Amino acid sequence: MGTNSETRIFALLGHPVSNSFSPNMHSYLFEKYGVNGAYLCFDIEPRKIYKSIEAMRLLNTVGFNVTIPYKTDVMAGLDEIDRNAELIGAVNTVKNEGGVLKGYNTDGRGFVKAITDRNIHLEGKSAIILGCGGACRSIAIEMASNEIKKIDIRNRSIENAEKIAKRVGTVFGTEVVYSSMAVSKEDLEEYDFLINTTPIGMESDECPIDEDVKVSSDIVVYDIVYKPHRTNLIKWAEKNNLRVIHGIDMLINQGIEAFEIWTGKKVDSKDAEILKEMFQSERI
Structure with missing residues (x-):
């Protein structure tokens, strides 16, 4: 779909x-769902983020994504912030609603969607992060x-763990505990989810838990590291016949969530699978 006088701007700051894979992802979604849009990436120098936010408003962009290192800084330049994004203390997606900039955080949403898409329920369950x-x-x-x-x-x-525990526990009433202890076999037998949010395993053969531990349980192992696709944690889980969710699911889902916020269009699950294949093929 070529650009013309009606083309609307979407961006990444x-x-x-x-x-970034975002231009390819959103270009595909624009074409598939009939959106006359162009997705542009802007490398913003430090101390210029607030001027950049105002530029997005003045250019009447539909919305924009925010990535490192500005996910927290951007919040001071917005008019409204979604409740969960405010609790998280970070924004990665902004929608321009008639000149009013509203911030969201789609990272957690994309994470949870990968779980619910597999008909796995969170209610009443427990997780190690x-x-x-x-x-x-x-x-969390x-x-x-x-x-x-x-x-x-x-x-x-x-x-740091205590700060998160207090915030989640106070707002939602969820039981949140924390420690510096390594994950044990007993832990893995007790909990429903094991989630890796550390960079351990990213482009390396490291694993965040003891790979010699053998378990027989229904725990779901979710590694948000997406490169490589099969991290050593995922390989360990597969060896123990555990259900796994790959980091690429969260990566693609958070982008789709942003597209849906901006356009109001619902993305078909088949397109999510196509985008995952596109991402992996680009990085072979």
């Missing part, structure tokens, strides 16, 4: 943005929004 950075925060809040019963955060820094 970040630093750097050169390796490895790591307590921004991804942990968004995932979205899981609590979907009525998970208990979250156990494992991280070296107890201070």
Whole structure:
């Protein structure tokens, strides 16, 4: 679909943005769902993020994504912020509603969607989350929004884990515990989900748990690391005949969630699978 005088702008603000898959993803979705749009990437220098946000408003963009390192900084330049994004303390998607900029966080939404798409329910379940950075925060809040019963955060820094635990527990009433202990066989037998939000395993053969541990349970193993596709944690889970969810699911889902927020159009699950194949083929 070529550009013309009616073409609307969508964008990505970040630093750097050169390796982003978002232009290919949204170009495919624009073509498939009849959206006359162009998705542009802008590498924003430090201290210029607020001017860039105002530029998005003045150019009457439909919306824009925000990536590192501006997911928190961008919030001060917006008019409204979705409740969960405010709780998370980060925004990665902004919609322009007649000059009013509203921020959302689709990372946690995309994470949860990969679970519910498999007809796996969160209500009343329990999860171990490895790591307590921004991804942990968004995932914990979205899981609590979907009525998970208990979250156990494992991280070296107890201070950071405590902050997340207090926020999720206070707002949602979810039981949240935390410690610096490694995950044991007993833990894996007790919980319903094991989630890796650390970078351990990214383009390496490291694994965030002891690969010699053998378990026989129904725990679902979800690694948000998407490169490589089959991390050592995923391989360990497969060896133990556990259900797995790959990081690429969250990556694609968060982008689709943004597209749906901007356009109001519902993306077919088949297109999500096509986008996953496109992403993987580009990185072979």
